[in-house]
Amino acid sequence: MQANLVINVIILMALIGAGLWAIMTRSLIRSAIALALTSSVLTMVMFRFNSWLAAVFELSVCAGLISVVFISTISLTEPLSPQEVLKHMRDRLARFAFLPILILVVGFALSLLKVSYNLPLPPAALEQDARNVLWYGRELDLLGQVIILISGVFGVIILFRQMRRRS
Amino acid sequence: MVSFFILVPFLCVLLLNLPWGNLARRLALWVGLGLTAGQAAVSACALAGWIDLRAIPVSPFFKYDLALDTLSIVLLLCSALVFGVALLLSRPLVSQGEQRFNFVCLLLLMLAGTNAVALVRDVFSLYVFIEAVSIVSFILISFNKDQDAFEGAFKYIVLSSMATVLMVLSISLLVLVAGTTSFDGVRAAVAASRHAGVVLGAIGLFLCGLFIKGGLMPFHGWLPDAYTCALNPVSVCLAGIGTKAVGVYTLIRLAYFVFGIDAAVSQAFLLVGAFSIVAGSLAALNQTDYKRLLAYSSISQVGYIILGLGAGTGLGLAAAAFHFFNHAVFKTLLFVNAGALEQKTGLRDMRKLGGLSARMPLTGFSSLIGALSAAGVPPLSGFWSKLLIIIALIGAGYHGYALVAVLASVLTLAYMLAWQRNIFFGPLAAGLENIEEAGWEISGSALLLAVILIGVGIAFPLYLCKLIW
Numbered sequence: 001m002q003a004n005l006v007i008n009v010i011i012l013m014a015l016i017g018a019g020l021w022a023i024m025t026r027s028l029i030r031s032a033i034a035l036a037l038t039s040s041v042l043t044m045v046m047f048r049f050n051s052w053l054a055a056v057f058e059l060s061v062c063a064g065l066i067s068v069v070f071i072s073t074i075s076l077t078e079p080l081s082p083q084e085v086l087k088h089m090r091d092r093l094a095r096f097a098f099l100p101i102l103i104l105v106v107g108f109a110l111s112l113l114k115v116s117y118n119l120p121l122p123p124a125a126l127e128q129d130a131r132n133v134l135w136y137g138r139e140l141d142l143l144g145q146v147i148i149l150i151s152g153v154f155g156v157i158i159l160f161r162q163m164r165r166r167s
Numbered sequence: 168m169v170s171f172f173i174l175v176p177f178l179c180v181l182l183l184n185l186p187w188g189n190l191a192r193r194l195a196l197w198v199g200l201g202l203t204a205g206q207a208a209v210s211a212c213a214l215a216g217w218i219d220l221r222a223i224p225v226s227p228f229f230k231y232d233l234a235l236d237t238l239s240i241v242l243l244l245c246s247a248l249v250f251g252v253a254l255l256l257s258r259p260l261v262s263q264g265e266q267r268f269n270f271v272c273l274l275l276l277m278l279a280g281t282n283a284v285a286l287v288r289d290v291f292s293l294y295v296f297i298e299a300v301s302i303v304s305f306i307l308i309s310f311n312k313d314q315d316a317f318e319g320a321f322k323y324i325v326l327s328s329m330a331t332v333l334m335v336l337s338i339s340l341l342v343l344v345a346g347t348t349s350f351d352g353v354r355a356a357v358a359a360s361r362h363a364g365v366v367l368g369a370i371g372l373f374l375c376g377l378f379i380k381g382g383l384m385p386f387h388g389w390l391p392d393a394y395t396c397a398l399n400p401v402s403v404c405l406a407g408i409g410t411k412a413v414g415v416y417t418l419i420r421l422a423y424f425v426f427g428i429d430a431a432v433s434q435a436f437l438l439v440g441a442f443s444i445v446a447g448s449l450a451a452l453n454q455t456d457y458k459r460l461l462a463y464s465s466i467s468q469v470g471y472i473i474l475g476l477g478a479g480t481g482l483g484l485a486a487a488a489f490h491f492f493n494h495a496v497f498k499t500l501l502f503v504n505a506g507a508l509e510q511k512t513g514l515r516d517m518r519k520l521g522g523l524s525a526r527m528p529l530t531g532f533s534s535l536i537g538a539l540s541a542a543g544v545p546p547l548s549g550f551w552s553k554l555l556i557i558i559a560l561i562g563a564g565y566h567g568y569a570l571v572a573v574l575a576s577v578l579t580l581a582y583m584l585a586w587q588r589n590i591f592f593g594p595l596a597a598g599l600e601n602i603e604e605a606g607w608e609i610s611g612s613a614l615l616l617a618v619i620l621i622g623v624g625i626a627f628p629l630y631l632c633k634l635i636w
Contacts, residue, residue, distance in 0.1 A: 140231045140287065144280075144295035147177060148302055151276050155306040158269050 015041045026085050032070035039063035168223035169233045172282040176275040195271040203251035210244040233286040242285040245495040249407035250278050252612045256400040259606050277303040281412045291348040297413045301327050307401040308393050319396035322389040333376035340369035354425050370426050381414020384443040394462035399506030407499035428479040436477030441571045443470030448578035456515045468494045475556040478563040486555035493552045500537035500616035507605035522595035526602040531591040533613035538583035540620045543576045548623035
């Protein structure tokens, strides 16, 4: 029990560290890598909570595919000059410096409230086969996902291919 | 049969993208127009009770967990009308070839998404299709590919993502409570634990997400830029149905049929609705760009729908649904007129326009009908829906809010008359002597929508008499 708690705390600290790195780093590429790392740590959290399917999706889509999309997009942009980077950095610090304090205060206030949810929670449906869930339970959502993917393809064609041709 | 509303537009996009060569490019627009005309005819017949779509058998392969009621049919009809008009507008306003082909495909995907939003009975599926409509909207707003269009799309993406986070968080909490995402399951769980903190939090988060998607004040930051910067057929889609389907229709559906309306939810709707009506109207009064004026007018009119919903009665729901339909028609009409003006004059500043009804009589006439209907002038259809909203508010005991609705109508009349006077009345502005009426696609669409506003306005009291007697 104690060991589990220690592991959970270490993973959560790693999650916060990776998230902060993603937000605070000056380089966009490093930020994208930090986001991938955040997703990887989140995958560990999901595995520990027995959400294997969610963990696999998080690792493959969020840590893998989205990082590739981010890095491809960053490669299409022009980098800022060191002075501009420094200015943005200072602006960001000035604007968001209060956020960690706010989170701590809100967290402390919520812990004082001692909210009792008192709900009859249903058991997690772990035993269900993911294939059955996707093909027989969520087939309409799959159709929605296909529509989203095709829309994305049209977006890429309209926003990138035609622009490239024009340039 | 009901699933065909989603599958047919989707399959049309797939078929059009097979290697047909130039044939697909030439046919795409007509396929889209045929599809929307068919959907409009079928949903109008279903609304009149001439056909029962649920009774028509389909293969189990095409059978999804969907349901159809009067509210869904109203959205299906509005979608068909608005998308049909936007497709027709794309003929003169979107350049021929690959660009128009892509535009038609995106509109068909948006139609499939909007139809799905009307028909699904599952909170998670609803979220998936709301996102599908939103993603198509991002692409359509930036279709112009200029600085303003990208800025408008970017604002929409940022605020829409916040709404997405709120909705996903809410769905997670609802799954925690209900163990399912179906409307029936969530309704039962919410009814059983109505006052639990988690349930109230989930309802609040979802409603906030929908307020952002619907562009209600004070969550409206993205809406004026998105509507103004987009191409005119895109503005027609967004203002007429896009944001209304994902924001307002979903709000009606969830608030009435899933979460249930109690005193707290009712008060929240009344406050947000009244604030949107007044603030939207005052903002519209200060605009010189006519597309921006229409965007703020949209916020104000959506406020009326939410106010009707806030009455918390059956009459309030019926009035909200009726104003939803009316708003789709008159706002589409006014954006069609805006498209005609922008195409012919190249101007959006009302101070540089004037006297155009002499040069563009059809546009001027249809614009007057749209403006008067938006202001709630009898006997046009907008009058009846606003009247029903006010009666519902008085019936529910919200006399103060009813007074706000009446007084805000005067503000609506003021900015709508300012639009009409500055653009169409008075002496012809310098440099506009050679302006001609817009082409048949634009004028025809505007006239059709004006006829609907007049026809529904005249027929509605007869229908009401039939209901009462």
